[in-house]
Amino acid sequence: MEDYRTRYEAWLASDKLDEASKEELRALRDDETELKMRFGSTMEFGTGGLRSKLGAGTNRMNTYTVAQATEGVARLIESLGEDAKKRGVILGCDSRHMSPEFDRRCAEVLSAHGIRVYLFDELRPTPMLSAGVRHFGCIAGINITASHNPAEYNGYKLYWEDGAQPTGDVADKVADFIAHSDIFEDVPAPEKSDWDLVTMVGADFDEFFIEKVLAEQVYPDAVRRDADELKIVYTPLCGAGYRMVPEVLRRIGVKHLYPVTCQMTPDGSFPGLAKPNPEYPAAFKEGIKIAEEVNSDLIIANDPDCDRVGVMARDKNGEFKCITGNQMGSLLLDYIFSALEEQGKLPADGYAVKTIVTSEMATAICKAHKVDLYNVLTGFKFIAEVIAEHEKSGSGTFLLGYEESYGYMKGSYARDKDGVVASMLITEMAAWYELKGMTLIDAIEALYEKYGFFTENSAEIYMEGLDGADKIRALMDKLRAEEPEKIAGSAVVNIRDYRAETSKNVLTGEVTGTGLPKSNVLYWMTENGNVVVARPSGTEPKIKFYILANGRTEEEANANAKACTHSLEDMLGMPHDSLKK
Incomplete structure (x- = not known):
């Protein structure tokens, strides 16, 4: 087995390695600890793809490891035949450092293999990548993101033909193709790419996605009836939700939307955010300032790739309090069921899906509303499997899927957690409760009194x-x-x-x-x-x-x-x- 020093020297000796990376590595020649971290192993490709710190090395995210991973994906697609190559791969990215460069390198490798590519013209929310796989009929999708990790990280998420992240079998095949390729010699150079195979994706698909999200409204009149009173503070935490979420909220009738200006521009450094993670109260520091200025009761924050959403709301003492992922999932479940019942629209065959590590309050809520509940392993690919099984059998109406880590999914246009539709539903729910004289914190307390x-x-x-x-x-x-x-x-x-x-x-x-x-x-x-x-x-x-x-x-x-x-x-x-x- 190669040791870390052998790998290090091989990288330095390669004429395929760019000079900037060589300079970075030369500066580490005497740092044994860092060299072991960078070259002592390689990133393992799993169902979650890849994730690591940025930098030169086999255990780091860089254009070479990204290209090698894409080579593995390309070889798997080639093994499936010409139809799979024609169906193509859609590529997306978030606001992180090197995300656009990695995105482009993926396009170069795939097109060099004769595989059709759909490439977003700029960063987009992760759920749009999942929706794009389904909309364009792609065999796969690749999203460059490290979700809510600190700024020094980036990652590589693979999606398969149903729009969900792949099963272990697909990931294992990609990993095997990666293991049997040389990171420098077997990966097509940029000049081998065929940009005639690349289709840019832009405003038309944005409109398609927005329409799909808007179709998931539960009680459309709530926001319009409460529009004069409802005040929402919003932050994308310098990430991909900066355009799509405000646009959706405006379209459902929000009049008073207050953006956290210093966090509305995509920025992979995430200034002022040690962790750009809406699970943590620290991420709301700037949002609270604005909420106090405008007298808003609700702050919505997406993580950088806009697949998760966190919320702070005022309690009875006027203090802002975080709503946990479990609490929000329970709130959304009860709201969706109750609002549909109020309109006489709750389907008799409705069902919801949660993970085994998510609050058991969901069981009590679903039982009270006579809605079936499925428990699955952690990860939205397992939620997606339940939906696919129901669609295949033509049974059941999917109402909500969620997990405790601030991810929620509604609708069939995507097969992953969706911070855009979740932000819309939370806003609608806040208006619905406000019309009843309640805040979301009041609503949580009411759920506890009702369900335990x-x-x-x-x-x-x-x-x-x-x-x-x-x-x-x-x-x-x-x-x-x-x-x-x-x-x-x-x-x-x-x-x-x-x-x-x-x-x-x-x-x-x-x-x-x-x-x-x-x-x-x-x-x-x-x-x-x-x-x-x-x-x-x-x-x-x-x-x-x-x-x-x-x-x-x-x-x-x-x-x-x-x-x-x-x-x-x-x-x-x-x-x-x-x-x-």
């Missing part, structure tokens, strides 16, 4: 470095081997190992299947219905943990969540209160 109290926490442990993957495997193996008898003082009654595809009834000893695809996920449920889940991230070197707790009161639910977290820390051999999000 649920509290969800998440935490993560980063394991970076060359041995990070080994450490993650070892910790997951430890958790598998040391099954807990109790969590937070309550007996564990169900243990699911999604990698082994087993669900164990601890009380009877009976073992059945999970009913879901194989995945490296562990799930423990206690006698009182609290849940703890552990799973490695698909895009970052970390293990994520989820606590899903409930109680008869808000205080009891919060106490159960804290006790579950302490039990998890005991399982991990960590001091209490040391696990952090």
Whole structure:
């Protein structure tokens, strides 16, 4: 096996490597730690594609690793025949550093293989890439984005012909083609590209997408009736939502839309944002200033590729409070069902989809409204599979899909989370509640009173470095081997190992299947219905943990969540209160 120094010297010796990259690498010649990080391994291509820091090296995002990944995609498409090549690939990107350059390099490699390319004329929200795959009938799509990671990161997301991210089988084939190609010798040079095969995508498709989003309104009159009072502060966090979301909000009748001006221009440096992530209150700092000036009760923020959305709303004391992804999912579910019922339009065959790490309040809401609910593994590709199965059988009406990490999907035009349609629905819902004299915080409290109290926490442990993957495997193996008898003082009654595809009834000893695809996920449920889940991230070197707790009161639910977290820390051999999000 090549060591990191051999790889490093091979890069420096290649006449295909540009001079700027060589200068960058020469400056690192004596930095063994950095060289090991950059050349000690290669990025692993998985169902989430690629994600890493920018820079020269086999374990970094650069034009060479991007081109090699695209070579793998191109070879897979070639193996599928001429029709697949003619169907083509649509390319998109966000506002990150090097995103347009990587986008162009993808177009060069694909067209050099005789594959048709659809290329957005500038950055677009990620859901538009997914919708584009379906609209143009493409075999695949590639989006250059690292979602809400810090500015020094970029990434590469692959979408397959249904508009969803690929299954493990497709990703494994791409990874195999990548592994059997030389990063310098086997990838077509830019001058080999055929730009006659490239079609630019612009305003016409924008209009198509906007019309699809507008068709997903649930109670269209709400915003128009509340237009004089409704005030929305909006920020794309220097990302791809800067045009599309304001345009959609204006079209549904929002009169008072206040942009966070300093964050409305796409900028991969994300100035003033340590993490451009709408999950964190710090991302709303500038938005709160404007909301206070204009007396708005609602701030909407998209992440840089506009597939997620976060919200802050005023509580009864006039203070801004973050609405979690779980809370927003529950709000949207109940709003969609209730507003449709109010109009006599709730379909008898309606269904919703959530992930196994998402709040169980959804179960109570769906039961009350007689709507079927499906639970799937983490990731919107699994939500998309449920939709595809229903469409194939001609059964069911899809109403909403979501997960706790601030992603929501409505409609059939895309097969991924959509920050554009979610922003529209949240705005419409805020108007609907305002007409009833309620804020979104009031609405959350009403849900708790109606359906019970649920509290969800998440935490993560980063394991970076060359041995990070080994450490993650070892910790997951430890958790598998040391099954807990109790969590937070309550007996564990169900243990699911999604990698082994087993669900164990601890009380009877009976073992059945999970009913879901194989995945490296562990799930423990206690006698009182609290849940703890552990799973490695698909895009970052970390293990994520989820606590899903409930109680008869808000205080009891919060106490159960804290006790579950302490039990998890005991399982991990960590001091209490040391696990952090």
